[in-house]
Amino acid sequence: MNAAAKMSDLVKVGPVLSRRMMLGAGSGLVLALSLPARAADAPPKYGRDAQEQGWRDDPRIFVALAPDGTVTITCHRAEMGQGIRSSLAMVIADELGADWARVRLTQADGDEERYGNQNTDGSRSMRHWLLPMRRCGAAMRMMLEQAAAAQLGVPAAELSSGGHKVSHAKSGRSVDYGALATAAAKLAVPPRDLVKLKDDSALGMVGQEGIRSLDFAAMTTGTAQYGIDATMPGMVFAAVARPPVLGSKVVSFDASAAKAVAGVIDVIELPAPVTPPMFQPLGGVAVIARNSWAAMKARDALKIEWSASPHDSYDSVTYRARSLELARQPGEVHRSRGDTTGVLAKSAKRISAEYSAPHIAHATMEPPAAVVKCDGTSCEAIACVQAPGGTRDMLGAMLKLDKSKVTVHQTLLGGGFGRKSKPDFVAEAALLSRSLNGTPVKIVWSREDDIRHGYYHTTSVQRLEANLDSGVPTAWLHRIVSPSIVSIFADGITREQGWELEMGPINTPFAIPNLQVETGEAIAHARIGWFRSVYNIPHAFAIQSFAAELAHAAGQDQKDYLLRLIGPDRVIDPRTLGDTNGSEDPDLYPIDTKRLKGVVEAAAAGIGWGRKKKGWGYGIACHRSFLAYTAVAFAVSVDKGKLTVHRADIAIDCGAQVNLDRIRAQMEGAVMMGLSLALTGEISFKKGAVEQGSFDDYPVLRIDGAPRELAVHLVGQNLKAPPSGVGEPGLPPVAPALCNAIFAATGKRIRDLPIRDQLSKA
């Protein structure tokens, strides 16, 4: 297949379907794109309908009621800290009228034919599953009422349910759900059009305060099971030495010292991948041992000669310099409205600025880890993966096994952030187990493995230019030089792609008549992968920093100016901007400038915008991503180069708010992670290899760097609006808000991330 011919499709689908681009059968690789096929005149599919394997709302799939009344809810989405297991269970339990104390959780295996889509990314779980899960709970409640009607000999219409029982008010009788379990299980599920949801006002958990997540007890007692904790009887432990440079291969190796380490069982060479990388293991040499320690120790004793690679000369410093040169030249026009270059050419006052952001690594606290048993005829994996269905597909394709012979059990994820969407580590364990004729193999990546062999968030150099003749710009030119994620799925991808440019550049709702977005050539020399919030991170950094620079140049208050840029209240159809809206219905999720301004005002009010405290600077930024509107405001001071973050306020309008505590937790975490990336987040390459290895040279935020005060503001219409995203949208405004605050405090404008020691330099 001609990869280039598929570019338009890739541009449309983005990472949503990219996990389907899997390892193929035969000698080479097949881009098995499962694109939504439809006739030209068929109505477009959006949202949950557009997802691979779609959705289910049958309570028999997701809810089990035991005769003792225990309700066991199966979660089919990956739990990586966003709290989705409890949030989806809350939705079902609320509609069902179940007692939260009698609800238990279980995790689904990867089985999309049964559960519908399980690919947990794109902040989609609640957006796509709120309604199906409500229907599940409601249908089950109706079945219980029907069973109770028969048992009590009264019409179902006279019954009400709640508090884990069905009640008959007239006679004062009630039946516990447990006592109805057997009878209800024999009833048919009511047809979808007859399933009656509770009125929103009757919901007692969804959108309410004080609901505690069900996983906290296990997580605070050491009993929660992550991928790294998985075991299988008779398992052995693997550690892999992978090529330091992408594309490099094993030429020869000497395993004598490694084999001398006590506990070592075997040394096995893994096959080198071919291009493009997709989710293939990187190859290298594996040590198999009786415990993790022996495997890691012996791995370090391997002597390996690596081949040259086309990426040997990748150097972050020269790459950035080259990207900057390109950003200063006209690029390939991706989108243009009005006559941006013409207007700019005639303008008397033009402002431009250049921004850069480095690679970053996910550094999930739990590194990639899995246990896999594969004897060549079947494969069973236990793993911390974001997409158990896609992992199953990939294992089946790679091992040439029918899907029915592949089982993927999903554990909790000790952080995901997009890294664990890529099951290369599971594939490593599968290949090794197959080499050992079915002995289960446990693989645990070291921190160095994780930092040096990841899927890195893209680098970017961006140049923005606008005119200021009339105080606010009438022309806006945004040029971006940034490698594309699509480069891991197809060769010949040499610049940022359309779906990536939909994360800010083409759809930031500034009321500017002339807008042009251009891209420059950016060839990938590492595996580029999505990181929580994806291209929204660098784009929002550049756009929201530049908006503040314009405010300063215009001599206006930063927040007031930001609101002026957004302009009057209006609802924008994303289609008019060439924005596919992340495959969500543009009528349901248009771009609403009033909502964006609403979060700006909420964050500003929280931080006490307009207050003047000596030595403190205030900054703000906003962004729409994953259909949600977020704004962040900071109050900071800088003393002798040392930054203190006194306070952060983050506001989100995510439409329907289901689990208030977990929404707040995601916003709090987004502020911390955003600070971490802005302050110290950088992966750099020299001679093709990553220079960092652990938390000493890839530092992440610690508690002593956290804001002294932090407040979350939930804004909006709650259940009157459709749910959008929560896991990712908090992150993009953090870095620009911080840099805008630093500018206000010091007059120093940070244009290159990370900030690191720039504040102590003149």
Add this chain to the structure above:
Amino acid sequence: MAITLKVNGKEQSYAGDPDMPLLWYLRDEAGLPGTKFGCGKALCGACTVHLDGTAVRSCQTPMSAAAGFSVTTIEGLSDHGDHPVQRAWQEVGVPQCGYCQPGQIMSAVALLASTPKPTDADIDSAMSGNICRCGTYDRIRKAIKRAAGVAA
């Protein structure tokens, strides 16, 4: 020569590589996976356990150095998951992914043992060796103060 040590109150004997870090002994040999691997270099605190009540990074504690000590892991902190720090963690809703929290809790318990009424500075100082990538730091501060009975 076997190494003997006490783990969560039980006498244990170990005859393997004396260089093996206590972390991997607990996880791979003793069946106690609550103690987490995060970096193997004492940079992140995920592997924090108590040796005779003192918080240590088990990834940098070879078995030879743990000999004769009494080790407490997250599994041994309380019988029913109701140590005041565990309770505070649950009530404040600290965990997100939860992975680093056993280490955070073990560090917090050690802090409160030595400093029952910690200040903000005490908390930041004692807890700065424990990384949380989800960013639960604000709630960690609140939970420690709750467990200590000091105003947040």
